[in-house]
Amino acid sequence: MDRSAQSSNSLTLTGSVALGTGVMIGAGIFALVGQVAELAGGWMPWAFLAGAVVVAFSSYSYIHYSATNPSSGGIAMQLKAAYGPGVVAGSVSLFMYVSMILAESLLGRTFGTYMLRPFGMQDSDVWVPVLAVLAIAGAALVNLVGNQLVERSATVTAALKIVGIAVLAIAGILAAGLSSLPRLITAAGRTPPDQGWVGFLAGVTLCILAYKGFTTITNHGGDLKNPKRNIGRSIIISIALCTALYLLITVAVTASLTVPEIIEARDYALAEAAQPMFGDWGMRITVLIAVVATLSGLIASLFSASKLYDMLREMGQAPGLPGRPGHQSLYITAGLAIVMAAFFDLSQIASLGAILYLAMDIAIHFGIIRRLKNDVAANSWIPLLAIILDLAVLVPFLLTKSQSDPFTLVITALVALAIVLAQWLAVRHHQHQ
Numbered sequence: 001m002d003r004s005a006q007s008s009n010s011l012t013l014t015g016s017v018a019l020g021t022g023v024m025i026g027a028g029i030f031a032l033v034g035q036v037a038e039l040a041g042g043w044m045p046w047a048f049l050a051g052a053v054v055v056a057f058s059s060y061s062y063i064h065y066s067a068t069n070p071s072s073g074g075i076a077m078q079l080k081a082a083y084g085p086g087v088v089a090g091s092v093s094l095f096m097y098v099s100m101i102l103a104e105s106l107l108g109r110t111f112g113t114y115m116l117r118p119f120g121m122q123d124s125d126v127w128v129p130v131l132a133v134l135a136i137a138g139a140a141l142v143n144l145v146g147n148q149l150v151e152r153s154a155t156v157t158a159a160l161k162i163v164g165i166a167v168l169a170i171a172g173i174l175a176a177g178l179s180s181l182p183r184l185i186t187a188a189g190r191t192p193p194d195q196g197w198v199g200f201l202a203g204v205t206l207c208i209l210a211y212k213g214f215t216t217i218t219n220h221g222g223d224l225k226n227p228k229r230n231i232g233r234s235i236i237i238s239i240a241l242c243t244a245l246y247l248l249i250t251v252a253v254t255a256s257l258t259v260p261e262i263i264e265a266r267d268y269a270l271a272e273a274a275q276p277m278f279g280d281w282g283m284r285i286t287v288l289i290a291v292v293a294t295l296s297g298l299i300a301s302l303f304s305a306s307k308l309y310d311m312l313r314e315m316g317q318a319p320g321l322p323g324r325p326g327h328q329s330l331y332i333t334a335g336l337a338i339v340m341a342a343f344f345d346l347s348q349i350a351s352l353g354a355i356l357y358l359a360m361d362i363a364i365h366f367g368i369i370r371r372l373k374n375d376v377a378a379n380s381w382i383p384l385l386a387i388i389l390d391l392a393v394l395v396p397f398l399l400t401k402s403q404s405d406p407f408t409l410v411i412t413a414l415v416a417l418a419i420v421l422a423q424w425l426a427v428r429h430h431q432h433q
Contacts, residue, residue, distance in 0.1 A: 011223040013230045018158035019300045020238035024213035025161055029246055030290045031110040031346050032206050033253055034266020039400065040203030041259050042191035045250040047200060051207030052243040054393060057386040058361055059214060059239060061368045063232040064376040066218040070227035075218055075364070076311045081375075082367025090317035090423040091416075095360040097312065098415065100216070100305040101333060102353035103209070104139075105340035107294045107301065108132030109349065113267045114290035117283070122268050132341035139298035140334035143306070144327060157296030164289040165245050168274065168282075172252030175278070191259040198396045205354050205397035210246060212357050213297075214238050216304035267346050302337075306330040317423065351401060351408045356416065358394045362387050 011019070033044070040047040065078045075096050079089040112131030116122045193199030214235045224230055249270065253262060256273040265272035270290065274282035309329035312318035340349060365383035373380050401409050 012225055013234055016217055016224050016230060016234040017237050017241075019303065020214055020217045020234060021158050021162065021241055024211055024238060024242045025158070025165065025245065025293055025297070029165070029210055029249055030114065030270055030293060031106060031267055032210055032350060033250065034262050034269040035347060035350055036203045036206050037259055037262040037269070038203075038266060039193060039195075039199045039206065041193040041199065042254060043193060043200050044203065044254060044262075045247055047203040048207045048210065048246040048250055049243070050200075050204045050393075051211055052239065052246075054204065054208055054386075054389045055211040055214065055239060057382060057389055058365070059235050060382045061365050061378065061386065062215060062218050063235055064378045065368065065372060066231045067228050068376045070224065070231060075215060075360075076308060076315060076317070078218075078364060078372075079367060080315060082364075082371050085315065085317075087420065087423045087427050088363070090312075090315075090426065091420045092360050092363040093308075093312055093317060094419045094423070095356045095363075095416070096215070097305060097308055097318070098336075098419070099212070099353045099357040099360065100301060100308065101336045102340060102349050102356070103213070104136060104298055104301045104305065104333070104337035105132065105344065106209075106346060106349045106353065107297045108136045108337065108341040109346050110267075111135040111291060111294035111298070113346070114271060114287045114294070117268050117271045117287055129342045133338050135295060135298060136302075136334055136337050136341060139295060139302050140330055142299050143302050143330055157292055157299075161289055161293040161296065162241065162245065164285075164292070165249055168270075168286060168289065169245070169248035169252045171278070172256060172273065173248070175256075195400065198400060201393045201396040202400040205358065205393045206350055207246075208393070209350060209354050209357070211239060211242060213301070216301065302330065302333055306333045309333055317426070347405070348408050348411070351397075351405065352412050352415065354397065355394070355409075355412050358390050359416070362390050365390075 036047050037044045062075075062078075065081075069077060069081070076089075076093040079093050083089040083092075109128055109132045112128040112135065113122045115131055116124060116127055121127055193203070195202070217231060217234050217238065224234070253269060253273040256276055257265075257269070261272065262269045271283050271286045274286040278285075306327075306329040309318060309332060313329065344352070365386045368376070368378050368383045369380050372378070373383075398409065
């Protein structure tokens with residue numbers, strides 16, 4: 001029996017929220033602050049707030065389907081129900097799976113970057129990927145123990161990092177003066193994006209990565225107690241918690257560092273922001289929180305991604321390894337994440353993940369409108385608005401990247417093409433059997 005069937009209804013609401021925030025509060029805030037500042041400038045806190053708004057509308061489709069049809073492969077099942085078993089459902093499901101793998105590699109490289117920051121080696125082309133690989137392998141070992149340890153570790157570490165980040169943010173705001181708080185709602189003293197609204201909207205695209213971990217909660221349906229009620233509650237609580245934390249920390253960072261300073265330290269901006277406010281000890285505390293956040297995020301993300309792959313294998317949309325089933329999905333997921341972490345930098349990983357995720361997200365909402373709205377009692381206008389919001393941030397992001405980083409767009413297109421081609425060949429193979 002595979003891991004997806006080991007237990008049922010073992011996750012509590014608290015455990016589900018911990019797993020969701022465990023994925024969300026990791027690389028999302030520790031690595032993406034600098035990446036977002038590069039695009040959104042001093043408007044960075046507003047970009048994170050706008051990202052929360054986009055994700056809030058997106059969550060509607062996931063909540064309605066998953067609450068009606070809870071399973072351990074929520075997104076894959078939703079796509080199959082909307083598009084039937086074929087190339088579209090299989091390809092888009094794999095878009096989601098690959099975006100989750102990219103999130104794991106992002107967490108791994110963020111772990112390596114922050115671990116090396118006290119030694120001034122955070123830009124090492126060798127040690128950052130080495131530590132990333134070790135972190136992913138360690139998180140996979142924790143997952144081998146089983147669901148209960150994953151839930152217990154996620155709950156404890158989620159509490160630690162939520163409290164740690166909140167204390168760090170509030171202390172930073174107090175150190176900068178309470179006058180920094182009104183800057184969240186005023187443009188006074190803020191450096192506008194170099195590319196104006198196009199840059200701001202492109203920055204929002206990356207912010208969405210900091211929230212997209214909420215989708216992993218839909219993969220807990222087979223393990224969650226009272227899923228029809230708790231899936232929606234878990235998603236809403238997770239998004240709300242992360243929004244509050246992200247706003248606090250981005251206000252603190254922009255109060256401590258100028259936009260050029262944030263961009264210069266873009267892969268470890270939070271540690272850099274803590275140093276002028278609190279000295280070396282503040283930087284070390286930030287590093288400690290980042291290490292806890294990224295490792296716990298890896299554990300939670302590997303758990304959810306391997307659950308999704310279990311479902312894809314059962315549906316015949318993804319291959320397995322020869323031999324006994326065992327923990328195949330975990331091995332495949334961790335192995336792919338290790339490869340990504342070893343060969344791509346944080347900016348490339350974030351861009352590739354954001355594009356694939358938004359493509360999947362649009363397909364989810366279109367599927368609700370096209371076929372499932374009556375089955376899950378959904379209003380069509382909310383998924384339609386979610387599609388409009390997704391396109392409103394994705395198109396500027398693609399335009400910006402086409403000028404600054406066309407290589408990543410080529411890689412993204414090749415990955416998407418390979419996934420679609422593989423699904424087409426798989427469908428043809430099944431038809432001729």
